[in-house]
Amino acid sequence: MTAAVHTRWPGILEAYRRFLPITDHTPPLSLCEGNTPLVAAPGLSREIGASVWLKLEGCNPTGSFKDRGMVLAVAKALEEGSQTVICASTGNTSASAAAYAARAGMRAVILIPDGYVALGKLAQARMYGAEILAVRGNFDEALALVREVAQRLPVTVVNSINPYRLEGQQTAAFEVCDALGDAPDMVCIPVGNAGNISAWWRGFVRYHEAGKIRRTPRMFGFEAEGAAAIVRGEPIAKPETFATAIRIGNPASWTLAVEAVESSGGAMDAVTDDEIAEAYLRVAREGVFCEPASAASVAGLLKLARSGRVPPGATVVCVLTGNGLKDPDSAIRLGQATPRVVDCNLAAVETALAGGDA
Ligand SMILES: *Cc1c(COP(=O)(O)O)cnc(C)c1O
Secondary structure, three states: OOOOOOOOOOOHHHHOHHHOOOOOOOOOOOOOOOOOOEEEOHHHHHHHOOEEEEEEHHHOOOOEOHHHHHHHHHHHHHHOOOOEEEEEOOOHHHHHHHHHHHHHOOEEEEEEEOOOOOHHHHHHHHHHOOEEEEEOOOHHHHHHHHHHHHHHOOOEEOOOOOHHHHHHHOHHHHHHHHHHOOOOOEEEEEOOOOHHHHHHHHHHHHHHHOOOOOOOOEEEEEEEHHHOHHHHOOOOOOOOOOOHHHOOOOOOOHHHHHHHHHHHOOEEEEEOHHHHHHHHHHHHOOOOOEOHHHHHHHHHHHHHHHOOOOOOOOEEEEEEOEEHHHOHHHHHHHOOOOOOOOOOOHHHHHHHHOOOOO
């Protein structure tokens, strides 16, 4: 029998066209986003007594899940005759907006919190040629500003308050169902602005209605403890966490996210920076390098497991939202392998590997 070989993936607008608000006038924008790997995590599975899968959203074209919503938001902006997209961002939304705007020949204006964007994300925005405004404020303040600017100038906001973002982001849930043949039992997702968990849930509901899956999963969202507005039940004026992608104190999709966890029988919880750091290293031991915010999903799963809330044998998907290379500073700070400087000869290498002084 001939094994299946690589086939061309067209990107999510074409692949999931019938589930998306696409018309004959929507331009066929694509950087071949989506179709990200669903990788088994045997170590975590053994430890937890469940079947744990990692959805590697960091394998999207700009290294995060944001591309799924951005490709649709930018295509629709083009369709509607807009020439400029604008967003506030902790980094990944801006990288994605800049890339798709470049592809579409549009202007991209991005507002980022000065000093709180991971290095790789900043590098991306610069390369794709966005107009970058580093504001003296946090993400929530930058988003409020973007909303104001959009009322005065002819720009399209491509933050997740743009409904097309969540529509596009549903496709990750579709892919998981397509890969597993049904929905998993549980999904664990990091929560920042709370759009992604809402989109995944909508995707499962949509697939269920379409008869593609027999059940829907329980949705578990995890905020960073220093930015856990939903868990605490009130906005946080000065959110703090080293997981900068979820350093958000007043999530835009708050209500939708609460609906997602409640109607799915899941929960929203918080994980500490220490728990996030531990999970960040734990995931790397599976051979997967994600950014700190992404590890909140695994930190959350480990927390659920410790309190006996993961049924034995359950199928669990942890969404690893962004690529580890986005945030080299965190990796250098927390990564446990330290380079040893040795002389460049065989004896020095042999001595070093034998545990001696090089
Ligand atoms: C945007 C982002 C999140 C948070 O997603 P929300 O939809 O804002 O809740 C988590 N992790 C990474 C890597 C992100 O880029």
